[in-house]
Amino acid sequence: MPEGIRPVVLAAGKGTRMRSELPKALHRLAGRPMIGHVLSALTDAGLPKPLCVVGYGGELVEEYLGSRADVVWQEEQLGTGHAVATALKAENKAQWLLVVNGDLPLLQSTSLQALIERSGPQGGLLTAEVADPGGYGRIERNREGGLGRIVEDKDCDERQRAISEINVGAYLLPVAPLRDSLARVGKENAQGEIYFVDAVTDLASQGHLAVVSVAPDEVAQVNDRRELARAESALRRRQVERLMLAGVTVLDPATTYVDATVQVGRDTVLHPFTFLEGESRIGEGCEVGPQVRLLDSVLGDACQVSFSVLEETELGDGTSCGPFTHLRPGTKTGRQVSIGNFVEMKGVEIGDQTKVRHHSYLGNASIGRRVNIGAGTVIVNYDGHRKHHTRIGDSAFIGCNANLIAPVEIGREAYVAAGSTVNQAVPDEALAVARERQRNIEGWVARRRSREE
Ligand code: UD1
Ligand code: CA
Numbered sequence: 001m002p003e004g005i006r007p008v009v010l011a012a013g014k015g016t017r018m019r020s021e022l023p024k025a026l027h028r029l030a031g032r033p034m035i036g037h038v039l040s041a042l043t044d045a046g047l048p049k050p051l052c053v054v055g056y057g058g059e060l061v062e063e064y065l066g067s068r069a070d071v072v073w074q075e076e077q078l079g080t081g082h083a084v085a086t087a088l089k090a091e092n093k094a095q096w097l098l099v100v101n102g103d104l105p106l107l108q109s110t111s112l113q114a115l116i117e118r119s120g121p122q123g124g125l126l127t128a129e130v131a132d133p134g135g136y137g138r139i140e141r142n143r144e145g146g147l148g149r150i151v152e153d154k155d156c157d158e159r160q161r162a163i164s165e166i167n168v169g170a171y172l173l174p175v176a177p178l179r180d181s182l183a184r185v186g187k188e189n190a191q192g193e194i195y196f197v198d199a200v201t202d203l204a205s206q207g208h209l210a211v212v213s214v215a216p217d218e219v220a221q222v223n224d225r226r227e228l229a230r231a232e233s234a235l236r237r238r239q240v241e242r243l244m245l246a247g248v249t250v251l252d253p254a255t256t257y258v259d260a261t262v263q264v265g266r267d268t269v270l271h272p273f274t275f276l277e278g279e280s281r282i283g284e285g286c287e288v289g290p291q292v293r294l295l296d297s298v299l300g301d302a303c304q305v306s307f308s309v310l311e312e313t314e315l316g317d318g319t320s321c322g323p324f325t326h327l328r329p330g331t332k333t334g335r336q337v338s339i340g341n342f343v344e345m346k347g348v349e350i351g352d353q354t355k356v357r358h359h360s361y362l363g364n365a366s367i368g369r370r371v372n373i374g375a376g377t378v379i380v381n382y383d384g385h386r387k388h389h390t391r392i393g394d395s396a397f398i399g400c401n402a403n404l405i406a407p408v409e410i411g412r413e414a415y416v417a418a419g420s421t422v423n424q425a426v427p428d429e430a431l432a433v434a435r436e437r438q439r440n441i442e443g444w445v446a447r448r449r450s451r452e453e
Pocket of ligand 1 (some may be wrong): 195
């Protein structure tokens with residue numbers, strides 16, 4: 001790798017064709033803003049911290065970037081050439097600029113590496129042969145096979161329009177001559193913009209610029225929402241293929257949504273309509289889906305989850321969950337826990353082999369091992385102002401339809417009778433009965449009948 005490369009990401013454009021208030025760079029694909037994909041490719045290629053050119057909605061872009069990039073403001077978006085010239089005002093150490101358009105979410109780090117390795121002493125750029133070159137700048141090669149010039153779509157004549165080799169929007173160029181070329185670029189073109197490609201063409205007229213071809217599936221730019229959806233599905237396919245190659249069975253790739261950040265272990269089976277998002281991790285030999293959404297959640301090995309939503313939740317090995325379970329942030333289980341239908345939990349830790357099989361709400365609680373939580377149990381954790389904590393000891397048995405009013409403690413091996421409303425501690429091995437004693441009124445129906453007649 002040549003010394004002194006500074007990546008520059010162009011992300012000041014409004015993305016007029018998106019028809020959006022949101023700057024184009026922040027439109028989300030596969031779980032993260034478009035520009036996040038570009039930054040990852042740069043990082044994975046081993047490049048130093050990029051300089052990002054921001055403008056339209058720049059505060060939002062800057063906020064998203066945080067410490068991952070330095071930012072330079074392009075107050076007026078006069079074109080890509082003007083954007084690079086603006087970046088160069090803030091950059092005085094680098095010998096090379098690696099300029100990447102911020103709307104290339106499919107571009108891979110390997111292609112950036114190829115650009116760096118195969119560029120000559122005067123630099124180079126990425127191109128691709130595509131079936132439909134409409135909208136892209138076209139590549140005219142010179143006799144030596146290097147770059148002749150780049151012609152923007154709107155400035156093409158008929159012959160040029162037929163060229164299928166296009167400008168991807170990633171360039172490695174030496175800084176000193178680039179400054180001179182940028183100074184020479186005007187805006188006499190169909191869009192009245194300062195085109196970066198004109199500076200590149202100018203450099204090519206002075207020396208050999210290497211043309212490095214990449215696969216067409218990496219170049220899809222995102223100018224409008226149709227392209228956003230296409231790029232989304234291409235990214236999704238790429239993620240699902242990554243998992244399949246790593247030993248995961250995906251029953252229906254078209255309806256399986258996996259963020260780039262997600263990890264899944266071998267021999268796990270993903271059923272249709274599964275959404276794996278954020279920092280989620282799944283162990284080996286799990287069955288996930290159909291219809292599961294995992295957000296920043298972790299499953300151990302051999303877990304089974306169907307028709308459920310899990311947010312910031314951790315399930316231990318062999319735990320099963322669903323159908324129709326909603327586990328909210330702070331849920332953490334031990335091994336072989338069984339969580340059944342219509343169960344909601346939040347901020348609950350559960351020990352090994354505990355069962356919560358039907359219709360329960362559990363919030364802010366520590367629950368031991370081998371506990372049985374009967375159908376309809378509710379932990380009454382909120383008094384209208386604050387949340388309170390509940391503790392349930394190992395092997396306790398909570399009967400059906402119990403209300404546990406927090407803060408409260410249920411002892412080890414204690415029983416709570418069905419239908420009880422418990423608001424005092426239950427000692428170890430005790431039975432708590434907290435309900436009206438049943439009385440039967442003999443002959444009541446006959447007396448009522450005679451009253452009615
Ligand atoms: C650009 C290239 C074109 C190439 C295509 C591929 C130019 C003139 N054309 O066209 O040859 O085939 O990308 O993706 O470069 N931006 C700024 N400031 C500006 C204008 C744009 O930062 O003043 C940013 C945009 O936010 C965007 C990137 O530069 O991320 C490219 O701009 P865009 O308008 O999308 O260029 P294209 O017309 O797609
Ligand atoms: Ca574009």
